[in-house]
Amino acid sequence: MxxxxxxxxxxxxxxxxxxxxxxxxxxxxxxxxxxxxxxxxxxxxxxxxxxxxxxxxxxCPGFVDLHVHLRFPGLPEKETMESGTAAAAAGGFTTVCAMANTRPVVDSVEVLRQVQEEAERAARVRVCQLAALTCGLQGERMTDLSALADAGAVAFSDDGQPVFNSEIMQEALSRMDGLNRTISAHEEDRAIVDRGVANQRAAQALGLPPWPCQGEARMVERDISLLREAGGRLHIAHVSCARTVDLIRAAKADGLAITAEVTPHHLLLTDRLVEGDASSGLQPGHPNTKVNPPLRTEEDAEALLGGLLDGTIDAIATDHAPHAAADKNKPYAEAAFGFTGSETALPLLLELVSRGRIALPFLIEKLTLGPARVFGLDAGTLHPGAxxxxxxxxxxxxxxxxxxxxxxxxxxxxxxxxxxxxxxxxxxxxxxxxxxxxx
Ligand SMILES: [Zn+2]
CATH class of the missing domain: 2.30.40.10 (Urease, subunit C, domain 1)
Incomplete structure (x- = not known):
């Protein structure tokens, strides 16, 4: 350069x-x-x-991504600071917020500093790091939230894992206002989802274990009631179901401090792809269609778009989740969950603009100012001085x-x-x- x-x-x-x-x-x-x-x-x-x-x-202003997996530290076969932020830059993202499910997990100030130093050395774009909510993402012991916030953790999340323990979730929520931070929640009720890998319809067609919408909605219901009790700030990561959009809409109407993000793939792709798509060369049950939460139905995608349009959903985030070929080239049930998304987000979303479903300035807002506001970032506008x-x-x-x-x-x-x-x-x-x- x-x-x-x-x-x-x-x-x-x-x-x-x-x-x-x-x-x-x-x-x-x-x-x-x-x-x-x-x-x-x-x-x-x-x-x-x-x-x-x-x-x-x-x-336009550089895009802000609230949800990426840069795989640093510890997973260089999937992604590195260089490659992940080069992908972000190529996709138009100038700020990315990286999840903590790395090896080791970003659950201490020491690991957080390691990421910050690596970003300083190798990142092409701004990297904000989320810290884990519980040590090792084990859901048992809360991390030192205030030390992590002081050291620059932009938000907290056990993403990849739900936080089962309601007491921990409630306690953590109650501390968010004081720390001026948000919890980004991966909503998955494991009692319902168990080993589920695909939306009900596709799962049935292919004989795979289902990951139904109920598994997401139940956990969102629980977290909204905890938010009501404890206060704080809750952000729902990768909303995938119509029912979840309704729950978030109602919680917002009640004045709760709740925000939400949707991915480009949940807006534009459906579980029909899991059943196979000849025009994309995807055989039924191709592992490249496996993602968590899974691709849903046309009705869900429509409800997500409705939620985006009426402000229920605040931001579009990619959940960029790179994997090595060896993690993906397995039978569907065993293949890793996740899509890469940084470089395909914009063109995929532009299909909504070309179909006349959303206006370009609105789309850009949901990629810039919308996400910046969720985590309180100084980004997302071309205002003088920015x-x-x-x-x-x-x-x-x-x-x-x-x-x-x-x-x-x-x-x-x-x-x-x-x-x-x-x-x-x-x-x-x-x-x-x-x-x-x-x-
Ligand atoms: Zn997640």
Whole structure:
């Protein structure tokens, strides 16, 4: 990457900044890594400015991802700090929030510092780290929440595991206001889900154990009632079911401090894919369709979109979950759960825009300001003085998802072979170019 010029002008872009309700043909002036202003195209250009030609593409705040798995420390065969954040930058994400289910688990200040040092050394984008809620994700003993918050943990989560123990969950929730943090909850009632691997309909068709919506909804119900008792702040990770959207909507109407995220795959893919899809070359029960929570029905996807549109769901998050081929190339029941998502999120979501289901500025809001607000991050807008985290993309550019196109070490996406439209051409963090398409 070239050294960062002091003054940069992004010219001839179509700027979309939902935070300021701005959309139009504007130039973006950046000085020393901060946004100076959005200015008309005919404004005077400082002689010394380094010019970036946007050529009519969309110029917007860098995306913020509340849910990624960077696999650091301890799982370099799945992803590294370099590869995971290169994938994020290639997908237009300038801030990613990494989950704590690593080896060792991020459950102490010592491990948290290790991640922060590695991010400092190797990350292309901003990395915020979540800390575990319980030691070793075992659900038995709470971590030192205040020490972890003081050391910079952005939120708390046992993601990958539900927190079974209601007393621990309640106690942890009650401390969130004091710590100014949120709990991101992976909602899965293991008593119902057990060894389930696919949504009921697909599971039945393929003779696999089911992971039904009830398993998600039951746990969300419990956590909403704990939130009602204990106060605090609760964020529901990767909402997948219509029933869950209804529960969150009702809790919000009651004034509870609850937020939620949805993944691009739960919005746009369904469990029909698990049953096989000839056009994608997916045989029935292909392990690349296995994800937790599983892909649901068309009705669920429709309800998730409804929840996004009416504000029940605050943010889109990828749950980027890279795996090595050996973790995935197994019979369905044994294969690892998870899709990579950083690099396919934008084009997949743009299908909703091209179908006329959501407006582009709204989509960008749910990828920028929406998530930034959930964790209280200083990101997601091109307001003067804000860090110059900027994404430039061509919403029409066609490309085919193929392993060699992906920066992530994980090639585990059900979208392999699919032609998508929309590609990030440049990503900047603090005014520094961290990704250029094809580089
Ligand atoms: Zn999860």
């Amino acid at each position: 070239p050294p960062t010029p002091r003054l940069i002008l992004i010219r001839n872009g179509h700027v979309v900044d939902p935070g300021q309700r701005i959309e139009g043909p504007l130039d973006v002036l950046i000085e020393r890594g901060k946004i100076v202003q959005l200015q008309p195209r005919d404004a005077e250009i400082p002689e010394s400015a380094y010019r970036v030609e946007a050529g009519g593409q969309i110029v 860090p110059a985290d900027v994404t430039i993309f061509d919403p029409d550019a066609a490309w085919t998802v193929a392993p060699h196109e992906l920066h992530s070490l994980g090639k585990n996406t059900p979208l392999l072979g699919r032609e998508l439209h929309g590609r990030v051409s440049m990503t900047m963090v603090d005014g520094q170019i961290v990704h250029v398409e094809g580089v």
